[in-house]
Amino acid sequence: MYSISFCVPSTTPLYNRPSIFKMVPFTPSNKLQQSTSSPTRINMMGKCSKSLMAFPILLLRTLCFLLFSQPLLSQENNFVRQPAAQLIITPHHRSHSDPQQVHISLVGQEKMRVSWITEDKHAESVVEYGTKAGEYSAKATGVYTSYQYFFYNSGKIHNVVIGPLQPGSTYFYRCGGSGPEFSFKTPPPRCPIEFVIVGDLGQTEWTASTLKHIDSSDYDVFLLPGDLSYADSQQPLWDSFGRLVEPYASKRPWMVTEGNHEIEIFPIIYPQGFQAYNARWPMPFQQSGSTSNLYYSFEVAGTHVIMLGSYTDFDSQSLQYTWLQSDLANIDRVKTPWVIVLLHAPWYNTNEAHQGEGESMRQAMEELLYEARVDLVFAGHVHAYERFTRIYDNKADSCGPMYVTIGDGGNREGLALMFKNPSSPLSLYREPSFGHGRLRILNETHAHWSWHRNNDADAVVADGVWIESLSSSKACSKTPYQQYAANEEL
Template identity: 75%
Template sequence: MRKLCLCIFLTISLFPQLLRAKEDDFVRQPPRRVIFTRHLRSDSDPQQVHISLVGKDHMKVSWVTDKKHCKSVVEYGKESGKYTAKATGDHTSYKYFFYSSGKIHHVTIGPLEPSTTYFYRCGGSDPEFSFRTPPSKLPLDFVVAGDLGQTEWTNTTLDHIQSIDYDVLILPGDLSYADTHQPLWDSFGRIVEPYASRRPWMVTEGNHEIEIFPIIYPTGFKAYNARWPMPYQESGSTSNLYYSFEVAGTHVIMLGSYAEFDADSEQYKWLQADLAKIDRKKTPWVVALLHAPWYNTNTAHQGEGESMRLAMEELLYRARVDLVFQGHVHAYERFTRVYNNEADPCGPVYITIGDGGNREGLALSFEDPASPLSLYREPSFGHGRLKMVNETHAFWGWHRNDDSNFVVKDQVWLQSLSSSKTCSRSVNQKVTSPTGNDEL
């Protein structure tokens, strides 16, 4: 009798997911448990090591030590154990109610040579780490992963990411899912260290980074800004919540969904100035990231990015931005080239990729019938890969997590808008096209 009841319960529980399964009979996976990764090194040893790009030939190395006297210094060189250069930096720490962070170190090293492996250690202590700098010219390989969290699904996604080499990881918000429980920031740093210490991770904020508490912490982002400072000053920004960087012929814009964005805001004025500086002859590709989607046919988070879209979409369109990656919705979706809710061959391709492995589970429900603008959508965990092949073409693929394996479920070739004769015409001319297709 118990076995019969269990079978009935499982059938009822899984039935909605079975209904949503695609023709390949893949059953949507449920959430998996949160993993808390403990600190197993000494109090003076570096932990939570991660790196980020600074300018065209520098790298920022960030880490945490429990002891406060440890020096903010990085030794590095091209051979293991032989450190021919050294740089010093600064440090910070913060308190959040009864939690006190360790000493958070940030050191910028360089100049560095492109496509070169460097070995380094932090604070004069082992262990030794290594990273490879990105190339100075195309081709270039990005990994895109959003809403990562720290669950068993997160580990699966990270293992899949590492199984194929890449140059830079970009993340459109929602990192640790600490949500004011500060030890989870430490745990997240330990989970991603084996990956983020080897390749640069460039991130922007999501709603789970806000961590506002009225009166006491009214501005939010206390932990995020202390732990994950990005090169915002180098791009002329006044806030760590939005910035840009360039790597190998690609200009990447990291927008802040949770910073002011109307026409009178600092972010809007910064974006105008940043886009105006791009030389598409030298930088043929422009990619943007943000958290709350501007285009979305999932029933989750409907309309949350609409006011930002109305404020900023025209700026991206006039600049001929090629792709926009979005997070927040825990599913995958790819749109055709779009502008102002219509298919437009000179608009960006919008891709929702908030499926890294978060603890909240998948957003299973999509609007029915599907919009003709939406070319592929699926509620599954996974990550994406964007290969900038040359000045005119790139290849995008979305890799779905199938337990211990990944399966490429969506892929498309993209042409840079800077190489399109149609889109190089005056932006004041309205460009029309048929409904969306996979020739982008």
């Protein structure tokens, strides 16, 4: 059996151009062991137009030239940067009625959503599960959907919520009454908890390397700040991506938000966008009072996680802004002393790529995050790694969030190699390499962040820092309004 690797036209400027068309033996390693305010809406339409131009080109174009014939060197050290890797197409090797593209996501404190696709339109939306392999003591029935995008018709997309489940426990489950058995582990009830965070994942050989490195060490929840499949209107690539990540997304909850590559707008015919993303990757937005799958929040093990939408309305009159105000106001920092935010387009960025694309959202929402004492903000979009100090309004501020760009999962466009010089004093570490991050929250007051570079067969820990929660900081324990009131009383 073979998987196919080939060059795909990009919908954004290429930092590298992918390798030429190639057939790759389908080995276990390839198989991985087996919208907006006005400025943003204009930006969305521009990206969409490029996506539309790319749609017929994929069918005609089978050869690409290499932009870089030699490995690339970093600006700031002599570590070798490899060009963009070949695209991996992961085929379906089970029967029409068997589940494929299985992935799970958190729903509230005690439940899990199981999502999968079948080619058989008559397959049942049912999940059997239990705490012993091959023995299913519980059963849940869910819902299903499907969608059409031009001449593409999706399979039957199943979504079943199971539970209540015990924290820190392993469950075995089977989808649709047939096919293979899967298993997952629920997150712990309290700290410590470990999040894996990586954006702009794609489905290339670098993606395979990233996922292999992630899987080499245990974690509890996978967070992805946008740009999942890089399908860009090529709907079969959504199927390929689902099969590629299934060995990982079926055993740990994957919580995602959208990026620009999920938009897939076609004027008049598909004007709203996100059709494939919303159908395939439903998140628990209703549970947090959101009205859109593009932004939501959830709580797990003492952490309040907010997933924001960079490509839907975010100005002060928008539904997302109003929802965020309410969500932040209702956080109990005794119950969830840690608050982290994920979004796609970074608010702070010293890379030459995508300069200023998150600025209008920063101006609209940054004050809300600062007043709520959000601890960390993670973004993708820029295909490199960068860690900033705590910031508010373009200045170092010990009570502001720590900002991290982590858009280095393995996308087909390659790395964003060029950083501005001289470096900003706000930027503490930056490097254009593929990799992933880990946030280990040890207790109510301290966490450790580490970034793991993909260095051939090894994941090298290239950056790390200890973090104190702002809720435990006496200097930041009061909001700006509270501090102002206290000063007035004096």
